[in-house]
Amino acid sequence: MKTFLVLCFVTCALAAHHHRTTQAPTTTPDPLTDHGHIYKLQNEVDTMNKKLEALTRQLMLQQLYVDEKTRSDGDSGVKQLRHNHDGTRAFMSDTHSMSSINSIHDHSNYKMTVGMGEVIAVLNGLEFRTRHNDYKLRMPSKSSHAYNAIEDLPFPPVPPSVLSQPNVSAQMEEMRNYFKAWKYQNYHYRDYRKYFKPVLCYMEGGWTTNTKTLDEPFQSDRHFVDAKSWFDLQEKIRLTSYTGGKSNLENFSYLPSVIMNVRNGTAEFAQWNYRIMCHPIQR
Numbered sequence: 567m568k569t570f571l572v573l574c575f576v577t578c579a580l581a582a583h584h585h586r587t588t589q590a591p592t593t594t595p596d597p598l599t600d601h602g603h604i605y606k607l608q609n610e611v612d613t614m615n616k617k618l619e620a621l622t623r624q625l626m627l628q629q630l631y632v633d634e635k636t637r638s639d640g641d642s643g644v645k646q647l648r649h650n651h652d653g654t655r656a657f658m659s660d661t662h663s664m665s666s667i668n669s670i671h672d673h674s675n676y677k678m679t680v681g682m683g684e685v686i687a688v689l690n691g692l693e694f695r696t697r698h699n700d701y702k703l704r705m706p707s708k709s710s711h712a713y714n715a716i717e718d719l720p721f722p723p724v725p726p727s728v729l730s731q732p733n734v735s736a737q738m739e740e741m742r743n744y745f746k747a748w749k750y751q752n753y754h755y756r757d758y759r760k761y762f763k764p765v766l767c768y769m770e771g772g773w774t775t776n777t778k779t780l781d782e783p784f785q786s787d788r789h790f791v792d793a794k795s796w797f798d799l800q801e802k803i804r805l806t807s808y809t810g811g812k813s814n815l816e817n818f819s820y821l822p823s824v825i826m827n828v829r830n831g832t833a834e835f836a837q838w839n840y841r842i843m844c845h846p847i848q849r
């Protein structure tokens with residue numbers, strides 16, 4: 567009996583000691599398994615997303631306000647061109663005209679090229695600044711539906727009286743007579759009307775969703791947008807604008823980017839771009 571009591575006492579003591587040592591210690595709940603903690607974090611993230619989306623939408627509305635203000639200030643058109651003159655009065659500075667309208671100049675040394683310098687334009691309330699344009703006589707393609715597909719303008723035929731001349735020198739002399747008749751608008755001297763067709767050239771612009779890869783607005787033999795990306799162009803514009811400088815080669819454009827939409831808390835950007843196209847006139 568004594569032996570049994572001693573063994574029972576020892577066994578009970580060991581069991582009590584084992585129960586005390588295996589009892590789980592009190593620790594901080596694991597956030598990965600604590601559902602209450604996860605729920606709290608999720609609520610905080612949702613609240614931050616809603617606030618960010620609200621601020622982004624307000625930024626969009628502020629941009630809309632600026633655009634609406636620009637629309638009410640005046641119509642679409644050319645606001646300013648590069649300055650060659652200045653003075654103590656506003657009318658002494660160049661606006662849409664100096665030695666020519668829109669800085670248009672001759673580039674007969676390039677095929678099908680019309681010289682046109684930089685301008686600040688407004689299209690439907692959106693103000694932007696172009697590079698040096700020097701655009702080519704091209705029109706939207708009539709055979710392709712691809713985005714921005716273009717083709718050369720059709721040229722009028724050569725006058726038969728020019729082709730009938732015996733040599734190149736005589737052809738050049740006869741062609742000069744047609745230019746003389748066109749200059750003085752005298753179709754009795756040479757009837758130039760079938761061979762000197764008017765062309766309407768226009769500037770158009772729009773928002774594009776390609777905000778990463780820089781796209782040339784239109785092809786020019788002399789000028790291009792001198793940047794690796796839209797962000798690179800924006801940084802160069804900021805530098806030249808804040809310091810009062812410019813691109814010596816006249817290859818910078820200020821083409822704005824905006825937040826166009828917000829989807830699931832993510833801002834979607836849009837990039838403004840423009841081009842100059844032409845259209846033949848039948849009459």
